[in-house]
Amino acid sequence: MTTCESSTAAVSSATAPQAAVDPGRWPDVATPPGASRVRTAVARAMVGRALRQLPLRAQFGDATVVGQGGPVLTVHRPDAFHRRIGRYGLVGFGESYMAGEWDAPDLVAALTVLAAHAGDLVPAPLQRLRRLWALQRPREQRNTQGGSRTNISHHYDVSNDLFALFLDDTLSYSAAVFRALPATWDLLAEAQRRKIDRLLDLADVRDGSRVLEIGTGWGELALRAASRGARVTSLTLSREQRDLARRRIDAAGLSDRIDVRLCDYREARGTYDAVVSVEMIEAVGAEFWPVYFRTLDQRLAPGGRAVLQAITMPHERMLASRSTYTWIHKYIFPGGALPSVEAVAEAVRDHTGLAIARRDAYGAHYAETLRLWRERFAEHTDDVAALGFDETFRRMWTFYLAYSEAGFRSGYLDVQQYLLTKEDTRR
Structure with a gap:
């Protein structure tokens, strides 16, 4: 398409x-x-x-x-x-x-x-x-526009019902921000809303703001932005996510403020006061990071703000493994690639007119988020089986959640929130 x-x-x-x-x-x-x-x-x-x-x-x-x-x-x-x-x-x-x-x-x-x-x-x-x-990444997993649709569908279109079993009521599939650690399940939804509100605050989203969201998820950020009075255009490549996000938006009575599009970020048009993208860069692929950041710049109005949440890894390990084909690529996130802090800074500097105004890291919060998801998934083993997923799938998903949690607990992985600003040259 x-x-x-x-x-x-x-x-x-x-x-x-x-x-x-x-x-x-x-x-x-x-x-x-x-x-x-x-x-x-x-x-x-x-x-x-x-x-x-x-x-x-x-x-x-x-x-x-x-x-x-x-x-x-x-x-x-x-x-x-x-x-x-x-x-x-x-x-x-x-x-x-x-x-x-x-x-x-x-x-x-x-x-x-x-x-x-x-x-x-x-x-x-x-x-x-x-x-x-080392095994090399197959060319068919490149994140061209066609490749990205296939890669995203592999993970996010597996089953909305599956994700609902281990995510909280916000259906947020990214790191939460807790008031204190360790965390408990009953505080996860609150921590996810806190994370989203912090991102919207950084982006200065308010009544009348024009917001572009790259990566819809299941719609929680768009809903909270619209509840502030913003008008949101939200892009996703997952049909399952789009359909459920639309249902949630309709149920909230906010369909006049949120436009969910089945659309690649490279196809976006128009300018916006704020661009928000939560853990989307990991699915872009290193080859296309310059295009991704140029898109942020092109879609952002002068004086606007772009806010990202991104999983990062050490720069030397990123360089050593950037072409390696891993278990995660084969079974979980085909085409995925984690940037380093240095790689993000380099892409922003070399390919945009944006400036990194703020960066905050909170990897320990992601470890706790993943622990809660993993424990919840384990509690729902029978429900997962009832959805038609066999024992091998359940072991695969358990390994994926534990593998990811271990990355953050060891410090090998981190998660960053970025504020990127665009100077208003019209003044």
Whole structure:
């Protein structure tokens, strides 16, 4: 489409039974790959070397224990585990969990240790040869306009009912801002509204403001902006999100103030007093960051404000892994790419006339947000199954939430709120 559509736990034993995997639905999970003996041996040696240096306690099979102590990781089927890593690296590590070949009584704790040492798990000489051994991102996941629609649909169109099981009543799928940590579930909706109000305050959204939202979500930010008297144009590539957002907007009686469009950000037109984009840049792709930031600049009226919420990673790790194909790309967010603080600053400086007026980080709040989502998802296992999602999917989603939480708990990931300003040259 080229024209925007518009309208108003306990540790498992070493002999635990393998998870039942549907080979039609999960072909790469159902059967371990036929990795060569050399690759498997190298993987076994590298995994052993890495674990011996970590504060983990990894048990392989019935007897072998590796690590310096700490969170427990139990590998039920060492041969399959090493074959997957030998053939597919960290993609294989995640697939091995999906297959039930390894487990951890505290999955987040174990993954947090691994995330904290992400830069040290592969020896430096091999890091320098990363392009020779790491899986490369497939070209079909590039975030062209057609590619972006496919990539977004893969995740966000999976099921509104699924997301509703573990998100709070605001259906906000981004980091909340709590008054204090640790957080509790009953405070999550309030913390999400606080986050949204803070973003709208930074953007100076008020009665009469013209607001462009890039990335609708399920409509909560648009609703709160419209309740201030703003007129909102909200863009999304997810049909499921668009449809539910429209229903929520109609129910609130605000359809005359909010226009939800099935539209790529590159197709946006007009100028606005404020542009707001919450955790959208992660789906843009590094190749298109200059286009994304130029779009913010072009759509923003002189004197206007753009506000972003963005997940970031360390600059050196971003550079090292920018072309690597990961488990997250394969199963959760195809085409995704996390910027660094330095990369955002560089894109704003080199491709726009905007200025970064403020940046606030609050990664610990994202860790708590993810913990609450993960716990809620676990509480609704039967409901997830009733929606038609099998055990492999449930393990995949559990791993995704725990993997993400571990990234923030270790400090490997952070989340930023940015205020970008545009000078009014008409004065």
